[in-house]
Amino acid sequence: MSDPQHVLVIGAGIVGVNVGLSLQKQGFAVTLADKGEPGRATSFGNAGGLAVSECAPISMPGTLKNVPGWLRDPNGPLTLRLSYLPKMLPWLLRFIAAGRRNRVEQITTELAAILHSAWDDYDPLIRDAKLQDAVFRDGAMAVYRSEQGRRGDDYYTDLRRRNGVRLTDLSRDEVYEREPDLAPGFVCGVLEEDWGRVLDPYKFVMGLYQLFLDRGGKFQTADIADFVYQAGRPRSAINRAGDNIGFDHVVMCCGAWSRHLAARLGSNVPLDTERGYNTTVPYNGVTLNHMVISPDDSIVLTPMEMGIRVGGAVELAGLDAAPDYSRASALFKKGQQVFPGLREDGGTQWMGFRPSMPDSKPVISASPRHDNVYFAFGHGHLGLTMGATTGRLLADLVAGRPASIDMTPYRINRF
Numbered sequence: 001m002s003d004p005q006h007v008l009v010i011g012a013g014i015v016g017v018n019v020g021l022s023l024q025k026q027g028f029a030v031t032l033a034d035k036g037e038p039g040r041a042t043s044f045g046n047a048g049g050l051a052v053s054e055c056a057p058i059s060m061p062g063t064l065k066n067v068p069g070w071l072r073d074p075n076g077p078l079t080l081r082l083s084y085l086p087k088m089l090p091w092l093l094r095f096i097a098a099g100r101r102n103r104v105e106q107i108t109t110e111l112a113a114i115l116h117s118a119w120d121d122y123d124p125l126i127r128d129a130k131l132q133d134a135v136f137r138d139g140a141m142a143v144y145r146s147e148q149g150r151r152g153d154d155y156y157t158d159l160r161r162r163n164g165v166r167l168t169d170l171s172r173d174e175v176y177e178r179e180p181d182l183a184p185g186f187v188c189g190v191l192e193e194d195w196g197r198v199l200d201p202y203k204f205v206m207g208l209y210q211l212f213l214d215r216g217g218k219f220q221t222a223d224i225a226d227f228v229y230q231a232g233r234p235r236s237a238i239n240r241a242g243d244n245i246g247f248d249h250v251v252m253c254c255g256a257w258s259r260h261l262a263a264r265l266g267s268n269v270p271l272d273t274e275r276g277y278n279t280t281v282p283y284n285g286v287t288l289n290h291m292v293i294s295p296d297d298s299i300v301l302t303p304m305e306m307g308i309r310v311g312g313a314v315e316l317a318g319l320d321a322a323p324d325y326s327r328a329s330a331l332f333k334k335g336q337q338v339f340p341g342l343r344e345d346g347g348t349q350w351m352g353f354r355p356s357m358p359d360s361k362p363v364i365s366a367s368p369r370h371d372n373v374y375f376a377f378g379h380g381h382l383g384l385t386m387g388a389t390t391g392r393l394l395a396d397l398v399a400g401r402p403a404s405i406d407m408t409p410y411r412i413n414r415f
């Protein structure tokens, strides 16, 4: 029997780890390489939502109209560092174009095609990695202070319902039955029936990473800078931190840092980052039974193992600017308007780099340039949720197996 083909997966976040596991299942020998420790980048501190019903793109009809107001509000859901605007402009123009109604309808169907399989793909991994106690499938509740506010989301709700998402309208009493510690003044809600959450995103990715190692996977610390070509094909990765790494196939899963390496492999891609902040406070008597979303405040609250995490919002400032943790504090204050019992004492703040494509769709793609190069990045707000399905779809591409869905919407050269 011949040796299995060797796949190098660059980037050991939630996407890379899932890609590694799926490739192992297809019989490949897999090395995961990361410049840092596995699971320590964006996959470390996210909101932990298995947000399977979030199939609508971030850019929606009406988003553009709201942007000036958001930018004027220092505590609003969007901030933009002016010095970064010239670099970000091409991305922003594509983002705006993605918000046209006909594009939104199409993108929603394409995102739903991935999200519908999220639980089916995660369930066996959760079982095999013995993570059952670290994952809850208890839904998420959006809460509104006025009927008018809820009606403002009518298109968003209807769009998702038309794409198979189970959403249940809740009365005021039902909202408070589910979350008695909510601030007074909410009048109705919507239950996102199929959402789930992980108790700690870092422990979740590390549980899957351990399964990858247990199944014979290898890890190498490597800061990949470029590639060595033989006969016109990339055959090894140049490691700034040591020896080069040879491969039969290579998969790029570098999250928000993927653009440079994709270009080195011949694919220019409009990837940027939507930075996000949160604060996690220890439990201090406030009960949070499941994830709560307050669309009026643009925040999400998650009950986690270590406390309650309050976050959301987007900052457009690129990969290099220092974090502005006043964003996390502002979000937390909004959280206190939703759950007045929350206290900031003992809290920790975090910032992460969402890897974002302007059309909110990930890249899950073979290279148009090289037959041994693949890409899986750009999962934006949904990398945790889409991780396992991305792994399965990408491994099918590498193995040359027919994909379960049409893969053209996720190809790297769609722009």
Ligand SMILES: Cc1cc2nc3c(=O)[nH]c(=O)nc-3n(C[C@H](O)[C@H](O)[C@H](O)COP(=O)(O)OP(=O)(O)OC[C@H]3O[C@@H](n4cnc5c(N)ncnc54)[C@H](O)[C@@H]3O)c2cc1C
Binding pocket: 010, 011, 012, 013, 014, 015, 016, 033, 034, 035, 036, 037, 038, 039, 040, 041, 042, 043, 044, 045, 046, 047, 048, 049, 050, 051, 222, 223, 224, 225, 253, 254, 255, 256, 257, 258, 261, 275, 276, 277, 278, 311, 312, 351, 352, 353, 354, 355, 377, 378, 379, 380, 381, 382, 383, 384, 385, 386
């Ligand atoms: C505030 C916030 C809240 C979020 N909430 C949710 C949520 O509730 N649900 C959800 O589904 N998603 C959520 N997300 C999004 C999710 O966290 C990301 O989509 C996901 O973590 C991306 O995973 P990744 O593996 O692509 O990237 P990462 O986790 O960033 O991993 C990329 C890895 O590549 C490595 N790397 C980069 N360059 C190189 C190189 N040259 N050589 C070697 N290694 C390299 C990095 O070190 C890193 O480890 C949230 C994000 C933020 C910021």
